[in-house]
Every structure is written in C-alpha cells, then in structure tokens.
Amino acid sequence: MDVILLTHTPNPDSLVAAAARICYRDVTAGELLRGEEENLSRRLIADLFTSGHMSTFEHVSFTFGVDGLSRVASHQLVRHRMASFSQQSQRYVKMSADPGAVIIPPSVSKNPEALSIFTETVRQSQEAYAELCALGIPKEDARFILPHGHSTRLVMTMNARELHHFFSLRLCRRAQWEIHELARRMLALCREVAPVLFDMAGPSCIFGECTESRNCGEPYKDMEDLLA
C-alpha cells in the first residue's frame, strides 16, 4: 500500500490556534495570524482537545493519495461520511490481470496451503474477467467476478476533526489490519506537518476510554508503541 499526503492547508497548527484565539481573546481578524509563542499555541490546542472545542479543528484539511488498498478496506473507509473521496472506477478502468492486483492478507500469505488456494482462485477469477471482457461484456458487469480483495486507488480529504475521529476508531488494535495500517501511515504523515494538532490523535486506549472493553488484550502503552 502507498499512502501519500498530496496537500494540506498551510500552517495547520497556527491556523487552528488562530481560530481559537478569536473565540477567547479581544483580537482583530488581522491580528490573528501574527506570531505567537509556539508553547502558547500548543497549550491552547491541547485545551481545545480536552474541552471538546473541536469545531476549531475543522478549518484545516489534509488530502491523501492511496494506492494498493483492497476494496475490502476501501468499503470501510468510505463509511466515514465527513470525508471526501474520489475512487478509481471499475466501470471505466479495465482491471489488471496481474496477480499482485489482489491484496493477500498476512494470515493467508504465511500459510502455504491457504496461499495456494487463494492465488489459484484469484488466477481463475482474473482469467474469467478477461474472457468476459473479450466477449464484449461491459467492464461494469465483468467486474462482478473479481475478488473483494482487488486493489483500488483513491484520493481522500479529511479535516483535522474527522481525522481525529477516524484515528480513534481505526487505530484500535481491533480494527481490521489493513485500515489500521492505512490509519497508522496517515497519522505519521499528519504528525510531520501538524505535530501539535495530532499530538493527541490516536486510539481510545491511549486518549480516553477504550470503546472495546479492552478485549484486544494488549492495549497500546503510548503512541511510540503504536507508531513503531
């Protein structure tokens, strides 16, 4: 899987701090973006997070390019309604016959017998897809035969509030492994460009109360543990 941060709102940490400043201080709009000590902005953003004043996080957006994610994972991803998506169409784009175009789960790849069943079934379905296309069946109909694990490409935009919500759900150890890995990479990219905003982004075992009754049996100790 490839995950790239394509673009983001400039100066995300400063902009959210500026948005908060207009709520709490008697400053003009023109004064908002004048430099403030970094540790003051850091404290202000931490207060916003702990008090739940999260609308301030909506002013900054992050756009990712994702390549090589399965449609199993993308189906879960697009349930996040506050995000915007553009996904490669199987109606217009002919799907690759490369066996690598189907994502192999680690549980399958490390079991030789399972891997053999998996790859043979993928081969058959890709062959059937190509034969249906050759018979003049439209791609939008031939695709019905393709595996659910077929890889896809998409562009996705989320604001920082939605990203916090997304990370709290999908960085849980109980999240499906592929969307968990996607979330892990997205968070690492976000922390590079907005370290303050995403300092407290992560699963509820680290930031808050576990929503899964700690039944993973191995809650994360801290963010270093998760991002390692």
Ligand SMILES: Cc1cc2nc3c(=O)[nH]c(=O)nc-3n(C[C@H](O)[C@H](O)[C@H](O)COP(=O)(O)OP(=O)(O)OC[C@H]3O[C@@H](n4cnc5c(N)ncnc54)[C@H](O)[C@@H]3O)c2cc1C
């Ligand atoms: C562990 C886990 C298991 C899951 N299992 C299943 C399953 O078995 N079947 C299944 O169908 N889905 C399942 N899901 C998907 C889940 O139900 C959500 O669709 C998905 O996690 C998106 O979360 P969301 O709705 O909170 O977030 P978003 O859609 O990203 O929305 C963010 C927040 O905005 C608010 N919001 C958005 N839209 C509305 C609205 N219409 N009305 C009110 N508030 C709104 C809510 O506060 C919401 O939390 C699962 C998710 C997880 C994390």
